[in-house]
Every structure is written in C-alpha cells, then in structure tokens.
Amino acid sequence: MLDFFEISSGFRVAFLAVIFAGVFVAVFFLIYLSRMEKQTFAKISVAFFSILDTVILIIYSSGMEYFFYSKPLNEKTREFMNIPIVFISIPVILLFAEIVYLGIRELHNRKQSITSNSIKESFDNLPTGLCFSLPDGRIQLFNHTMSELCYTITDAELQNADLFWKTLANGYVSRNVKRLSSGDNPEFRLPDGSIWLFRKNKLDDEKIQITATDITQFHNLTQRLREKNIVLADMNERLRKYGENADELTRSRERLETKERIHNSLGQALLATRHSLKNENGDLSSAMELWKRNISVLKTGATNNDEEYTLNTLFDAAFSAGITIDLSGELPDNSEIRKLFVIAATEALTNAVRHAKAKTLYIGFSHCADYYSVRFTNDGTPPAKEISEGGGMGNLRKRVERMNGQMRVISKPRYALEITIDAKADDSGC
Amino acid sequence: MNVLIVEDDSMARKLLEIYINESADYEMVHSIESAAMAEFYCLTNKIDIILMDVCTAMDANGLEAAEKIKKSFPDIKIIIITSQPECSFIDRARAIGVDSFWYKNANAEEIISVLDRTVAGENIYPDTTPDLKFGDAKSSELTDRELEVLRELTGGEPDAVIAEKLHMSLRTVKAHIQNMREKTGFRNRTELAVRAREIGLVIKDKKSE
Numbered sequence: 001m002l003d004f005f006e007i008s009s010g011f012r013v014a015f016l017a018v019i020f021a022g023v024f025v026a027v028f029f030l031i032y033l034s035r036m037e038k039q040t041f042a043k044i045s046v047a048f049f050s051i052l053d054t055v056i057l058i059i060y061s062s063g064m065e066y067f068f069y070s071k072p073l074n075e076k077t078r079e080f081m082n083i084p085i086v087f088i089s090i091p092v093i094l095l096f097a098e099i100v101y102l103g104i105r106e107l108h109n110r111k112q113s114i115t116s117n118s119i120k121e122s123f124d125n126l127p128t129g130l131c132f133s134l135p136d137g138r139i140q141l142f143n144h145t146m147s148e149l150c151y152t153i154t155d156a157e158l159q160n161a162d163l164f165w166k167t168l169a170n171g172y173v174s175r176n177v178k179r180l181s182s183g184d185n186p187e188f189r190l191p192d193g194s195i196w197l198f199r200k201n202k203l204d205d206e207k208i209q210i211t212a213t214d215i216t217q218f219h220n221l222t223q224r225l226r227e228k229n230i231v232l233a234d235m236n237e238r239l240r241k242y243g244e245n246a247d248e249l250t251r252s253r254e255r256l257e258t259k260e261r262i263h264n265s266l267g268q269a270l271l272a273t274r275h276s277l278k279n280e281n282g283d284l285s286s287a288m289e290l291w292k293r294n295i296s297v298l299k300t301g302a303t304n305n306d307e308e309y310t311l312n313t314l315f316d317a318a319f320s321a322g323i324t325i326d327l328s329g330e331l332p333d334n335s336e337i338r339k340l341f342v343i344a345a346t347e348a349l350t351n352a353v354r355h356a357k358a359k360t361l362y363i364g365f366s367h368c369a370d371y372y373s374v375r376f377t378n379d380g381t382p383p384a385k386e387i388s389e390g391g392g393m394g395n396l397r398k399r400v401e402r403m404n405g406q407m408r409v410i411s412k413p414r415y416a417l418e419i420t421i422d423a424k425a426d427d428s429g430c
Numbered sequence: 431m432n433v434l435i436v437e438d439d440s441m442a443r444k445l446l447e448i449y450i451n452e453s454a455d456y457e458m459v460h461s462i463e464s465a466a467m468a469e470f471y472c473l474t475n476k477i478d479i480i481l482m483d484v485c486t487a488m489d490a491n492g493l494e495a496a497e498k499i500k501k502s503f504p505d506i507k508i509i510i511i512t513s514q515p516e517c518s519f520i521d522r523a524r525a526i527g528v529d530s531f532w533y534k535n536a537n538a539e540e541i542i543s544v545l546d547r548t549v550a551g552e553n554i555y556p557d558t559t560p561d562l563k564f565g566d567a568k569s570s571e572l573t574d575r576e577l578e579v580l581r582e583l584t585g586g587e588p589d590a591v592i593a594e595k596l597h598m599s600l601r602t603v604k605a606h607i608q609n610m611r612e613k614t615g616f617r618n619r620t621e622l623a624v625r626a627r628e629i630g631l632v633i634k635d636k637k638s639e
Contacts, residue, residue: 232588239623240586246627250485251439254513257535258441293452297444317467320460321474343488346466353473354502391498 001084004060009067015085016064019057022095026050029099042102049095056088129196129212132203137162140207149212152190153177161210168198180219187215195219262294269294314345318361323353329365332372337421340399341365341374347392348376348417356380356415373420383411431549432475435461436468436482436492437511442534446481446511449538456545463487465495472503479507479549481541483534484519485633493519497526507548511541514630515560517569517577523555530554562629565614565622569631572610579606581632583623 004012026046033043063081065071073081123130129146133139137160150158154167155174168186173179180187186198195216201209272287311331318325331338345363352358358380366373387409389397400407405421433456437443443461450458456479460471464487471477480499482492496508510523513534523531530548532541533556544554562569572580575598582592589607593600607619616622626632 235620236586236588238586239584239620242586242624242627249628250514250630254439254534255441257513258439258445261445261535261537293448297441297448313463313467317462317470321470323474339488343466343490346464346470346488350467350470350473353470391494395494 001086003084004063004081004088007085012060012064012067015089016057016060019053019060019092022092022099023050023053023057025099026053026095029102033102042098045098046095046102049091049098052091053095056091127214129198129210131158131161131164131210133161133208133210134206135208137164146210146212149190149196153188161208165198165200165210187219258297262297265290266294311342311345314342314349318349321353323349323358324360325349326360326362327365328363329367329374331365332367332421332423334372334423336403337372340403340405340421341372341419343399344374344396344417344419345376347396348378350392351415352376352378352380355383367423369423371420371423373418376417377414380415382414385411387411387415431456431478431545432459433457433545434459434468434471434475434477434480434482436463436465436480436486436495437461438463438483438485438487442483446541449541450481452538453542453545455549456542464490465492466490468492468495469498469502472499472506477503477506479509479545481509481511481545484510484512484514484516493522493526493528496523496528500527509544509548509554511536514633515562515569516630516633517559518581518632520555520559531556562631564629564631565616565625567613567615571613576606576610577632579603580610580622580626581634583607583619584627584632585634586623 004015007015027050030043030046030050033039033046059077059080063073063077066073123141124144126143126145129143129149131139131142131146139158139161142158142161147158150156150164153173154164154171158164167173168188169184170182173188176191178189180189180195184200187195188198189195193216194214197213197215199211199213201211203209269287269290272290276287311327315325331341345361348363349361352361356378358378360379362375362377362379364375366375387393389409393409397407400419400421403421405419408416408418410416410418433450435443435446435450435458437446443463447458447461450456459475459477462468462471465482466486466488468480468482472480480496482496484492486492486495492510492512496510499506499508504527507529509530509532510519510528511532511534512519520531530544530553532544532554536544547554559569564572578596579592582595587595589603590600593603596603607622610616610622611618614622614625616625
C-alpha cells in the first residue's frame, strides 16, 4: 500500500490542503455547535476528528521540508509518514463525512423549526384577522389580513384600534361593503362576496384583541338552513291543513262504505221482491220494509259534521231537557270563532246542568271592531268554592289560547265563563 | 234498554237508528252528532247504553267523552264504534273502561249482537287491529314508538316539537322516521305522514294539536 513518500508531490500538497480545509471548516462548525444546548455527541466527535486531523496536518507539514529542502527527517516523523496513506485518510474522511451529515441535518432542522420570522410570516398569513392594542387604541400588533380588511372596510389604514372598532360597530364603511349587522358582533359582506365577523375581547387590563373571522361558508349554510326551515314550516303547515282535509276524505270513504252496504241490501230487497211477486201468495211486507229502510238512509244525503251542529242543536237538546237558553247578540261570522263559541256553549250547558242544576243558560255574544266575546252565566246554584278546571274546561282553554284568545272563569258571586278572541283571527284556522 | 247514538256522519247515524229501532230490545232515546253533548244527554235522560264514534262533530273525541261519562255514570254501557284502524283507539278504550269496541262496517246483526253481549256483561273487542298495507310494509311492522312519532308527524309538527312532546331526543325522532322510511320505502317524512293519514293508520286528536 502506498505511503506518503510514494505518492507524487502534487498529491501530497493536495492531501495536506484537503486536511487543512477539513480542519478549518470543522473549527467553524464547532463554534456554531457550541451555541447549542444539546448536540454533545456531535461536539465531541467533531472536536476529536479535528484534533486528530490537526496532528496529522502538523506532522506531515513538518515532513514537507524533507521534500522541498532535503532536510533530514526526525525518526518518529518518518515512521508516521510511512503509515499507508489509506489509513491516514480515514480520520480525514470521517471528519468530512460528519461535517456533511451534520450540515444536512441542520438545514433540515432549520426548515422545520419555528423561528421569529416564521412566526411573523404565519401570523400575517393567518386566515383570521388579528389586532392587539392597548386600551387607548394604540396598536401593538396586527396581521396582514386585518390590515387588508381595515382598508377594504374603512378606506383607511389601520392606525388606531379603538377608532377602527367604533367604525366597525356603527360608523361609516366603504360604499362597496355591506354591513350585515352592527353592535358587539358586526358582520360585513366585502366586494369579493366574503362575509366577515368581528369580535372584540379584553385579554387583560392592558391588552385588547380584535379578531376578524371569515364566516362566508357558515353564513351561506345558515342562510340555506333558514330557507330550508321556511320551506319545511310551509310543508308542515300544508300537512296540518291536509290533515283537516283528510278528515273529510275519511268521512267520504265512510259514506261510500255505508252506501255500498245499502246497495248490497238493495240487491237483497230486489231479490225478495221478485220472489214475492212470482209467488202469488208471497208476503211483500218484509221486502217493502227493506226498501223503506234503504231508501230512507240514502235520502239522508251527505250532510254531516260541524255544519250540522249549530246553536240550534244546543237549543233542541236544552229544550228536550226542559232547560231554557236565553240568547243575546249574534254569533260571529268568522267560522273558526263561531265553532269555538258553539263548543264553549256546549260545555257551559253541560256544566250548568251538571254542577248548578240550572234551568236557564244565559249566552251573551258581543262584537266590536277589535274582538269577539261571549259570556255564559246560569240561574243555578252558585259554586260553593273556586272552580277548578277539569278536562272539558282545560281543553276549551287550550283551544282559546291557540287562537290567541283569553278565557276567564268566574266563581263568585255567580258562575260566569267569558271568552274574548281577536277579531283578526284567520278564518282559515288561525 | 235506552240507547244514545253519537255519530257525526248522517248516513251512518241513520243506519244505526234503523238497526236500533228495528230491534225489539232497544229503544233509541236520542241520536246526536257530537260526543261533546253525550254527557248532557246522560245527565238529562235515562240512558242505558251508548253507541259512540271516536271522531265526532265539533272535534269532540268519543273516547274522551266516554272517560267522563264512565266516571259519572259507571253503569252506562258504552260501545265505541269506529271505521278508523288507528291502533291506539283500542288500547285507550280498554284503559278508559269502555265496555265494547267494534268497527262501523258491521251489519245490523253484528251490531245488535255486540249490543246484546255487552248488555249481558261481556266486553267485546276485536282480536287485532286491521293490518294495513303501508308502503312496502304492513302496519303491524311498525313499533308503538314509531306509531307515536308518526301520529305527531301527521299533525305537521317539526321534529324538534315532536321530540319535546314525546320526551325523546331529536336524534331518536329522526331515527324513528328514518326506520319507518326504510320499512315503507317512502321517500320523505311528508309522504310518510300523508299516506298514514290517508289510510287512517294514525289519527291525531285535534285538541292536542
């Protein structure tokens, strides 16, 4: 294996230059590493190889006088220089390798570590606008986003946080900007269509923070949800109305079923009649009864439900029981209110008989531009104690309140029931 | 036996009147449209038995009227007759103490038979409610809780209100609706509610709306 004497003079110089460069770089690297708290292994290993390389450099440099000036060599130096150049190169290579490795690692760490510049850069590029100030409005820190927002909204640079906030809350804003809400949480739609929400918080006695958040997506979703809810409410209302119509549908179906039964029965009547007519001694009376029954049902027609049930029904019921209804005023034209008052009259009549053993029920309807009202009293025994509302009265109260009306039950000195309903109650069902 | 008929449909009422009048054992005392007046007639007449529909004129519920009458006049026999397959009616009638429960499409013989057996002290109830076709499912496939949600749904209530009324979470209400949609194949809650209302599977008491 070649030693230092056997290589050319050019290689000798180059070899020493490389060692010198390695030691030079290693010294600077050690100075850099010494500023770091950790990296102990790196510090020791670089220092070790630097010292080793420095020793090699010193010995070989002193040996160079032999080649240039033919000076005799020290025996120890000669022995050292007789070591094959391959072995001598190992610490040099290791020093270079370690410097390269540590250099790459340091570059990589720099990319990933947070520096003050990277903090400032990311603060500026935050999607949220931020501004920190003193209580008197003097600005301490604000980011690029807030600066842009301030300029877009107020047509002015951000110089005083307090003035900026007053402008946001209620002041003048640029013509191209639309204020969606003001006060403590002002919202603005900017010319680019984005929507921003501003908030002001007191961090401590010395620091005020103003934040701006892009709520475009949230706002649009809320808007869509609101529109959906309106549609849903409309659908629910239609469903409720449909339910009312479905009652009529059910009644129609019931009537159809009744008619089918009658028609079947008519078929039987027809057969019975034919049989009786064929038979000279046949009795037509049973067939006639069947005919009469079916025809009387069919003649009944399709009158039913609420329209059939009026105050007259109540009068008839009362009359059949020997009770007089003393009526004053007129029922309202509004069908829903009229229905409510008839239901109330039914309840009042039942209660007059049940609790007061009354012989006369007094019903007084009154009407003015703003409201309809009805008052029920009777000539029966006054209540012995305060009236507590049971199921019937409770249901009646629910109905009245659903129509935004008022119901009053008076126990003393005599029983009275008063109901008042706003005259603007919707005829279609309030 | 004095009979009171409570039925809002005039044709069905007429038919019941004929059945009673043709019967030797029963006498029709009154025939009225609304259950709201039933108690009044019990107070002012000697009534032995009432034939009463559930849904009657002026939104009066026959079951509610039956409950009140049973409290004041426990000896009066009450037979509820309905054309609605609403499953909760039977359970409620039993809970109230209604003597018998039958469907309106019965013929004269059946109605008189139910009257006779009820007067004799029997309680006549159908074994099951009619199993209706509800979309791709049968009504019997729906759970009691699903039917409760469905009943509120037909009243046009938003899910949040249904949850509050039935003391369940909004998520549970939505889950019940989703389950019913999966069972029936209906596309949305509206279709579910409309179809349920059409076939009379559930009927929401108007007073509770």
